[in-house]
Amino acid sequence: MALSQLGPFSATELLLASAIFCLVFWVVRAWQPRIPKGLRSPPGPWGWPLLGHVLTLGKNPHLVLSRLSQRYGDVMQIRIGSTPVLVLSGLDTIRQALVRQGDDFKGRPDLYSSTLVFDGQSMTFNPDSGPVWAARRRLAQNALNAFSTASDPASPSSCYLEEHVSKEAEALLTRLQALMAGAGCFDPYIQVVESVANVIGAMCFGRHFPQSSEEMLSLVKNSHEFVETASSGNPVDFFPILRYLPNPTLQRFKTFNQRFLRFLQKTVQEHYQDFDKNSVQDITGALFKHRENSSRAGGGIIPQERIVNLINDIFGAGFDTITTAISWSLMYLVTNPKIQKKIQEELDTVVGRARRPRLSDRPQLPYMEAFILETFRHSSFLPFTIPHSTVRDTTLNGFYIPKERCVFINQWQVNHDERLWGDPFEFRPERLLTANGTAINRTLSEKVMLFGMGKRRCIGEVLAKWEVFLFLAILLQQLEFSVPPGMKVDLTPIYGLTMKHARCEHVQARLRFPIK
Numbered sequence: 262m263a264l265s266q267l268g269p270f271s272a273t274e275l276l277l278a279s280a281i282f283c284l285v286f287w288v289v290r291a292w293q294p295r296i297p298k299g300l301r302s303p304p305g306p307w308g309w310p311l312l313g314h315v316l317t318l319g320k321n322p323h324l325v326l327s328r329l330s331q332r333y334g335d336v337m338q339i340r341i342g343s344t345p346v347l348v349l350s351g352l353d354t355i356r357q358a359l360v361r362q363g364d365d366f367k368g369r370p371d372l373y374s375s376t377l378v379f380d381g382q383s384m385t386f387n388p389d390s391g392p393v394w395a396a397r398r399r400l401a402q403n404a405l406n407a408f409s410t411a412s413d414p415a416s417p418s419s420c421y422l423e424e425h426v427s428k429e430a431e432a433l434l435t436r437l438q439a440l441m442a443g444a445g446c447f448d449p450y451i452q453v454v455e456s457v458a459n460v461i462g463a464m465c466f467g468r469h470f471p472q473s474s475e476e477m478l479s480l481v482k483n484s485h486e487f488v489e490t491a492s493s494g495n496p497v498d499f500f501p502i503l504r505y506l507p508n509p510t511l512q513r514f515k516t517f518n519q520r521f522l523r524f525l526q527k528t529v530q531e532h533y534q535d536f537d538k539n540s541v542q543d544i545t546g547a548l549f550k551h552r553e554n555s556s557r558a559g560g561g562i563i564p565q566e567r568i569v570n571l572i573n574d575i576f577g578a579g580f581d582t583i584t585t586a587i588s589w590s591l592m593y594l595v596t597n598p599k600i601q602k603k604i605q606e607e608l609d610t611v612v613g614r615a616r617r618p619r620l621s622d623r624p625q626l627p628y629m630e631a632f633i634l635e636t637f638r639h640s641s642f643l644p645f646t647i648p649h650s651t652v653r654d655t656t657l658n659g660f661y662i663p664k665e666r667c668v669f670i671n672q673w674q675v676n677h678d679e680r681l682w683g684d685p686f687e688f689r690p691e692r693l694l695t696a697n698g699t700a701i702n703r704t705l706s707e708k709v710m711l712f713g714m715g716k717r718r719c720i721g722e723v724l725a726k727w728e729v730f731l732f733l734a735i736l737l738q739q740l741e742f743s744v745p746p747g748m749k750v751d752l753t754p755i756y757g758l759t760m761k762h763a764r765c766e767h768v769q770a771r772l773r774f775p776i777k
């Protein structure tokens with residue numbers, strides 16, 4: 262057969278096809294990072310061209326990636342669209358990356374959804390992880406501590422947090438009893454979010470926080486519009502075309518962010534009208550003062566306009582997370598009445614009924630603390646940390662990880678790792694106590710992972726743990742929570758940045774003893 266006539270194709274056509282194939286092959290090879298000798302790329306499952314693993318992730322990426330990690334290991338690589346994503350599982354591997362190699366893994370990827378959060382100026386979501394981010398984080402942490410866990414000289418409470426939570430928990434008790442006397446049941450999420458927003462609102466803005474304004478309530482009651490889009494693995498971050506097609510969830514996210522930013526800017530402006538640098542009483546005041554001082558000193562490292570807007574990160578992180586924690590706790594209580602009884606017996610013994618629980622009671626209430634930790638572990642309502650990114654080429658467990666690699670940290674996997682917990686799907690607060698049941702087993706409790714770790718670890722962790730404790734202690738001292746007999750409670754988490762349970766409007770609360 263003549264070379265110039267091979268079947269239906271001419272020699273020129275075949276040559277052209279081979280040239281294109283070689284070119285594509287060369288481009289793909291050139292795109293892939295060169296792997297230094299002796300190292301390997303992390304393993305991972307085969308992915309579809311163009312789509313990668315987006316369909317595999319489905320509606321519950323935390324479950325799918327936990328399952329895949331059993332096969333491919335703690336350092337695994339997937340692809341979403343054309344973007345490679347490193348997925349880390351296993352407590353030791355995550356600790357190695359975020360703590361021991363914290364400087365390598367402290368970045369944030371440049372995701373489309375992050376550009377929509379607070380006009381792209383968020384300290385939490387913005388890709389900046391350099392000296393400006395570090396200084397903003399330090400400033401936010403100091404201002405937060407000063408008006409939450411530090412003591413308020415003008416109050417008999419042990420700290421600002423205790424003062425605000427005690428007041429709000431009291432108001433919540435009254436509201437829940439009124440609802441019981443009226444409708445006879447309530448949706449705990451809606452009730453709790455108002456109280457928690459008032460606590461962080463008071464710490465951020467003092468008396469300038471518009472406590473029961475319609476706009477504030479409508480925003481905090483609709484935070485699902487934020488968390489459903491700001492979740493790890495959202496296709497909109499990996500397939501640019503999805504930003505231009507009709508997308509109601511994305512539209513809700515954009516509108517929510519705009520309204521939220523407008524609300525916070527207005528509150529900050531009103532606060533500034535009567536700001537007195539000699540009498541700073543809240544976090545915004547502390548940030549105003551820092552801005553004034555740094556402008557007088559000729560400008561610090563943080564640009565002026567990025568000081569006060571730190572309040573957005575603090576308020577934003579401070580209401581949804583804690584509400585979700587308390588709401589999950591109430592769901593576990595109504596589905597585990599024996600556990601609720603045990604917590605109340607402990608409260609009756611340690612605190613009694615003549616006074617309200619205080620933060621100083623916490624060390625004497627280990628069962629209560631074990632219950633909260635087990636709620637964190639079992640629900641794992643923050644299944645992944647906020648996505649990380651590598652800031653330079655690095656290695657992990659012998660695998661090569663190039664700079665700017667998007668990294669998902671699977672907290673849900675750590676909290677359900679059979680090697681750590683034996684029976685991870687059982688809800689058993691006792692597992693977090695010492696053998697004689699009288700104290701928290703610190704070695705094990707440190708393995709519950711919900712606040713991240715290392716350079717990006719949550720700055721509100723202590724405040725969050727104390728606040729959840731005090732709200733629950735005050736509520737459970739007075740009220741017994743339940744659902745009507747035979748009522749099914751759906752505890753399936755709904756995937757998002759924070760995972761909620763399905764709303765339950767039938768929770769009831771019975772007064773345990775008359776309030777004096």
Ligand code: HEM
Nearest residue numbers: 385578579582583586646647711712713717719720721725
């Ligand atoms: C139960 C409640 C909370 C949970 C479970 C939680 C969890 C987390 C997690 C997982 C991260 C990301 C860590 C990472 O990316 O590696 C984070 C970051 C953060 N959290 Fe929290 N958080 C809670 C409450 C709070 C509160 C009350 C505040 C402030 C009032 C707060 C402020 C922040 C901030 C500002 C960041 C960003 C830190 C950074 O990017 O450097 N959080 N939190």
